[in-house]
Amino acid sequence: MSNSKGSTWQAFRKAFARDKYLYLMFLLPFLFYLIFHYMPMYGITLAFKDYSIKQGIWGSDWVGLKYIEKFIGDPYFWQVFKNTIVLNVYNLLWSFPVPIILALMLNEVTHTKFKKMVQTISYLPHFLSVVVVVGMLNTFLSSNGVINEFLGVFGLGPYRFLAEPKYFRTVYIASGIWQSAGWGSIIYLSALSAVEQELYEAAQIDGANRWQQMLHVTLPGIAPTITIMFILETGNIMNVSFQKILLLMTSSNQVISDVISTYVYRIGIQDANFSYATGIGLFQSIVALIFVTTANFISRRVGETSLW
Amino acid sequence: MAKKKMIGTSLGGHIFSGINAFLLILITLITFYPLYYVAITSVSNGMLVMQGKVNLYPIGLTLDSYRSIMTDPQLFQSLWNSVVYTVLGTAINLIMSCLCAFPLSRRTFSGRKIFTGMIVFTMFFGGGMIPLYLVIKELKMMDTIWAIVLPVAINTYNMVIIRTSFQSLPESLFESAQLDGANDFTILFRIAIPLSKAVLATMVLFYAVSHWNSYFNAMLYLDSKDKYPLQIILKNKLISGLFSEEASQTGGSTNFNVSDSTLRSAIIMFTTLPILIVYPFVQKYFVKGVMIGSLKG
Numbered sequence: 001m002s003n004s005k006g007s008t009w010q011a012f013r014k015a016f017a018r019d020k021y022l023y024l025m026f027l028l029p030f031l032f033y034l035i036f037h038y039m040p041m042y043g044i045t046l047a048f049k050d051y052s053i054k055q056g057i058w059g060s061d062w063v064g065l066k067y068i069e070k071f072i073g074d075p076y077f078w079q080v081f082k083n084t085i086v087l088n089v090y091n092l093l094w095s096f097p098v099p100i101i102l103a104l105m106l107n108e109v110t111h112t113k114f115k116k117m118v119q120t121i122s123y124l125p126h127f128l129s130v131v132v133v134v135g136m137l138n139t140f141l142s143s144n145g146v147i148n149e150f151l152g153v154f155g156l157g158p159y160r161f162l163a164e165p166k167y168f169r170t171v172y173i174a175s176g177i178w179q180s181a182g183w184g185s186i187i188y189l190s191a192l193s194a195v196e197q198e199l200y201e202a203a204q205i206d207g208a209n210r211w212q213q214m215l216h217v218t219l220p221g222i223a224p225t226i227t228i229m230f231i232l233e234t235g236n237i238m239n240v241s242f243q244k245i246l247l248l249m250t251s252s253n254q255v256i257s258d259v260i261s262t263y264v265y266r267i268g269i270q271d272a273n274f275s276y277a278t279g280i281g282l283f284q285s286i287v288a289l290i291f292v293t294t295a296n297f298i299s300r301r302v303g304e305t306s307l308w
Numbered sequence: 309m310a311k312k313k314m315i316g317t318s319l320g321g322h323i324f325s326g327i328n329a330f331l332l333i334l335i336t337l338i339t340f341y342p343l344y345y346v347a348i349t350s351v352s353n354g355m356l357v358m359q360g361k362v363n364l365y366p367i368g369l370t371l372d373s374y375r376s377i378m379t380d381p382q383l384f385q386s387l388w389n390s391v392v393y394t395v396l397g398t399a400i401n402l403i404m405s406c407l408c409a410f411p412l413s414r415r416t417f418s419g420r421k422i423f424t425g426m427i428v429f430t431m432f433f434g435g436g437m438i439p440l441y442l443v444i445k446e447l448k449m450m451d452t453i454w455a456i457v458l459p460v461a462i463n464t465y466n467m468v469i470i471r472t473s474f475q476s477l478p479e480s481l482f483e484s485a486q487l488d489g490a491n492d493f494t495i496l497f498r499i500a501i502p503l504s505k506a507v508l509a510t511m512v513l514f515y516a517v518s519h520w521n522s523y524f525n526a527m528l529y530l531d532s533k534d535k536y537p538l539q540i541i542l543k544n545k546l547i548s549g550l551f552s553e554e555a556s557q558t559g560g561s562t563n564f565n566v567s568d569s570t571l572r573s574a575i576i577m578f579t580t581l582p583i584l585i586v587y588p589f590v591q592k593y594f595v596k597g598v599m600i601g602s603l604k605g
Contacts, residue, residue, distance in 0.1 A: 012418075028407055042439075051442075122339050124339070269528065288433075
């Protein structure tokens, strides 16, 4: 037994001697993940402690499920939980298909220059900061902004898009599509370029027109990519673009716009109620993990594609 | 690749192409117009913009809005801060991502599976905002540049793209270098990095844009006004300003060339200009970079 232990140790030493520079290289990145990812993970224990500034994350006293029970019994928590889920389900329904459709449309363009131009312009909004996008929304959607002016031509409005809660989801989702649909189409375009040529030729011999080719050749060809992207999006079900929401939120639309992350931000950072906020954040992370694992499991069963 | 569509030159095919092109033009216009509108109003007469007369091209051409925003000394201080955060942050990103990606790309690296697993796990689960905030606080990084550049030193998605690119290099190159007595550092800096220039250039763009555009970390971790980046100033002027109407009143001068919305447009253009200038030159590279990343790691 001691012999086998010795030989593993020796094998390890040999490997270490061979890879010593690789280990040296990996040291800083390793510390980075340890400090900025794994230490906060340990910090989750705060949800079960009473955080005191003096004792810090490690030393604060354990209080069991006090904070977990607190948010489970808090009706406002369930309100923001519902807001998060509803916003994301709507967002998934509206935003997910758009890049796919855009990629399919671009794929049908034969004029290279025209295609390049559409791509160049549609990727651009992806590079704008969230502050700029919300700033532009504020300008365009104000009561005397361009949108209301345009609608006024048809005798509609003016609408109070930013103040009234009922418009919040539309504003959030539509601006999200505007900003990221073009960028999102890149991944589908690269999947499209891998669809085999013979399949199109076979379809043409069978008399399929271009619409039918798109439905029966192109779309199945990129189905695995669509599945993977859908899993990723489902895993993000708890992660709204909370920085954007924080900027779009006003006291009047808060009933709808307040989501878990903004609530955590308010409780944790603004009210300095760290343990309570960590507990809510933990709940969010766990639900997200369950979602992504389940989506991965289902897609592996149904379609042989999975993330891992 | 494009040739396949040329075969179907039936009437139906033409109608299909026509509708497709028309819709794409419409989409492009919808995408482009908001940016165009901001650009033209930033150089137009404030009164005319307020009356809704400026819609298709600038009217009453003037640079007064730009002159007006530039009287604020805080703007240049924060511009400088943003440049520093972006340059330093991107340099750290690039070095750290390469140092992380190279060992993970080597098939012979012992412990590669464990380390990869440890890193990938962070993509699906994390401590969340508050524990990270407290870690940074306990590390005494609050209100320093380190809180801005270190917690985001590696973006795991970008690192995986670099790793995939390193993996695609022929192993024989490394082996012959090793025979010549090169160690792994020499191989990384002399062979792997120079051969991955296109991907790394894309990563520089991604990282630099994310630093330039970031406002939330600065809001969380910085207290001193003289350390604020441009995005915070932008946020204070654009967004917080709208809800307290007096902000636009005090900003209102007797100059009719300038109005609230032309000032807003001017400051948006001012902060976005670096991106708009660089974008056309680099956009042909990043598509390639993104596609390499999507090839799966």
